[in-house]
Amino acid sequence: MLNSQYRHLQTYFKDLIRQKTLKAGTKLPSEREIGEQFKLTRVTVRQALQNLEAEGLIYRQNRRGWFVTPPAVIYDPASHLSFNLYVSKQGGIPHTEKLMQQVEPATAEIAQLMGIQEHTPILFLHRRRYIDQRPVLIEKIYINIDLLPGIEKEELSQSLGQLLKQKYQLEYRDMDLVFKSTSLPSHAANDLGISAGQAGLHIERINYTSDKKVLEIDYEFWRHDAMTIKISLRD
Amino acid sequence: MLNSQYRHLQTYFKDLIRQKTLKAGTKLPSEREIGEQFKLTRVTVRQALQNLEAEGLIYRQNRRGWFVTPPAVIYDPASHLSFNLYVSKQGGIPHTEKLMQQVEPATAEIAQLMGIQEHTPILFLHRRRYIDQRPVLIEKIYINIDLLPGIEKEELSQSLGQLLKQKYQLEYRDMDLVFKSTSLPSHAANDLGISAGQAGLHIERINYTSDKKVLEIDYEFWRHDAMTIKISLRD
DNA sequence: CAGTGGTCTAGACCACCAC
DNA sequence: TGGTGGTCTAGACCACTGG
Numbered sequence: 001m002l003n004s005q006y007r008h009l010q011t012y013f014k015d016l017i018r019q020k021t022l023k024a025g026t027k028l029p030s031e032r033e034i035g036e037q038f039k040l041t042r043v044t045v046r047q048a049l050q051n052l053e054a055e056g057l058i059y060r061q062n063r064r065g066w067f068v069t070p071p072a073v074i075y076d077p078a079s080h081l082s083f084n085l086y087v088s089k090q091g092g093i094p095h096t097e098k099l100m101q102q103v104e105p106a107t108a109e110i111a112q113l114m115g116i117q118e119h120t121p122i123l124f125l126h127r128r129r130y131i132d133q134r135p136v137l138i139e140k141i142y143i144n145i146d147l148l149p150g151i152e153k154e155e156l157s158q159s160l161g162q163l164l165k166q167k168y169q170l171e172y173r174d175m176d177l178v179f180k181s182t183s184l185p186s187h188a189a190n191d192l193g194i195s196a197g198q199a200g201l202h203i204e205r206i207n208y209t210s211d212k213k214v215l216e217i218d219y220e221f222w223r224h225d226a227m228t229i230k231i232s233l234r235d
Numbered sequence: 236m237l238n239s240q241y242r243h244l245q246t247y248f249k250d251l252i253r254q255k256t257l258k259a260g261t262k263l264p265s266e267r268e269i270g271e272q273f274k275l276t277r278v279t280v281r282q283a284l285q286n287l288e289a290e291g292l293i294y295r296q297n298r299r300g301w302f303v304t305p306p307a308v309i310y311d312p313a314s315h316l317s318f319n320l321y322v323s324k325q326g327g328i329p330h331t332e333k334l335m336q337q338v339e340p341a342t343a344e345i346a347q348l349m350g351i352q353e354h355t356p357i358l359f360l361h362r363r364r365y366i367d368q369r370p371v372l373i374e375k376i377y378i379n380i381d382l383l384p385g386i387e388k389e390e391l392s393q394s395l396g397q398l399l400k401q402k403y404q405l406e407y408r409d410m411d412l413v414f415k416s417t418s419l420p421s422h423a424a425n426d427l428g429i430s431a432g433q434a435g436l437h438i439e440r441i442n443y444t445s446d447k448k449v450l451e452i453d454y455e456f457w458r459h460d461a462m463t464i465k466i467s468l469r470d
Numbered sequence: 471c472a473g474t475g476g477t478c479t480a481g482a483c484c485a486c487c488a489c
Numbered sequence: 490t491g492g493t494g495g496t497c498t499a500g501a502c503c504a505c506t507g508g
Contacts, residue, residue: 197286
């Protein structure tokens with residue numbers, strides 16, 4: 001029914017958040033406290049909280065509690081702005097953490113996408129990115145080092161776009177993008193410090209050079225509540 | 236824990252679906268049956284099923300049961316193909332149902348976006364679209380009738396793009412797109428016959444004529460599991 | 471260590487669907 | 490009308506976080 005109890009609770013918090021009585025980042029009372037206040041069991045309280053999470057209004061930190069979600073950042077792939085740039089332009093503090101970096105032989109799949117021989121060495125980069133201290137995405141990047149000799153010796157927690165421009169006089173140009181709304185696979189959820197199975201946004205991006213060679217392949221998993229995609233198509 | 240019981244159940248069904256032992260559209264056993272078979276309570280069974288739903292592997296029809304999700308359709312806004320065309324090209328059977336159609340005065344918001352006076356008559360169109368009998372999206376469209384005189388007398392469960400081309404010699408050209416992963420608001424969930432609060436994909440699209448006038452504003456709510464967005468950016 | 475969320479049990483009643 | 494999912498109660502134990 002439309003007037004179920006968890007829905008009441010949902011509306012209650014939704015209104016508080018909309019009115020900004022509960023501000024971004026605020027911690028909600030514990031599930032048990034909420035249950036006591038509204039005379040509901042934890043199961044029912046959690047139903048409401050989980051729905052609010054699906055709406056993107058609140059989020060949880062593993063065993064730490066529930067928090068009000070900050071505004072989503074707008075991502076415009078056509079702008080060719082780096083993460084650092086578009087986040088800070090929108091008033092957030094970006095941060096990138098390198099989780100892993102290594103030169104490794106290309107798998108069949110990557111080799112095929114890159115148009116190179118299988119087992120050709122490529123640079124693999126695994127990063128986690130934050131907005132205002134909150135981890136919002138993890139990404140796995142496969143870089144075509146044939147086109148970018150020496151890149152593996154660079155500092156790779158910075159913006160790749162900037163590095164390409166400064167060191168190699170290359171610019172991001174053409175790209176193929178795939179967006180899919182799905183739940184976060186457990187590896188991504190773990191890296192983001194959230195429980196697996198939560199909603200997320202998956203992005204695949206292939207960046208090309210001006211002569212149509214594959215520069216880089218990027219797989220990103222975002223918290224679903226952290227980003228809005230905006231694109232202008234002009235023929 | 237990684238080895239919680241609902242996760243076991245999740246993996247069990249995930250494997251069956253991946254192997255296609257459970258085919259698209261198949262109904263799962265009832266929650267009580269699953270619980271009996273695995274010696275679990277319904278709460279636990281539902282936890283697993285809800286996670287599989289978030290992953291997009293299964294979906295539910297209100298009080299009818301759980302079903303295996305069919306493959307997602309690929310939507311490429313830059314292709315300027317109509318829904319009917321890209322769905323059928325990908326092997327699905329598209330269907331559009333008109334829920335409502337009326338000429339009405341523009342709200343302040345719509346008027347501003349369209350660059351017209353408030354209260355100017357516009358055509359409002361509310362449709363539901365299906366793939367293989369399954370409702371996958373609802374859309375609300377606001378059409379600038381100043382640019383399209385007489386359009387309100389046309390049959391509007393067909394493709395708008397085609398109508399524009401044939402009757403008005405207009406083509407979709409430039410557009411602004413916003414994608415957001417969020418839960419379905421209750422009106423959209425009801426129209427799609429699913430329980431409110433489920434994950435969904437929200438799309439806002441503004442279509443322009445070649446002389447930069449707003450032709451149409453479109454708000455779509457998709458089932459999150461029914462679509463993948465694919466875009467190629469070529470400068 | 472106390473308190474939190476994460477997981478789970480064993481029931482219950484209701485609204486709705488298909489037969 | 491019997492079976493389904495939707496909602497809910499009143500507990501419980503565990504793993505982890507924070508002070």
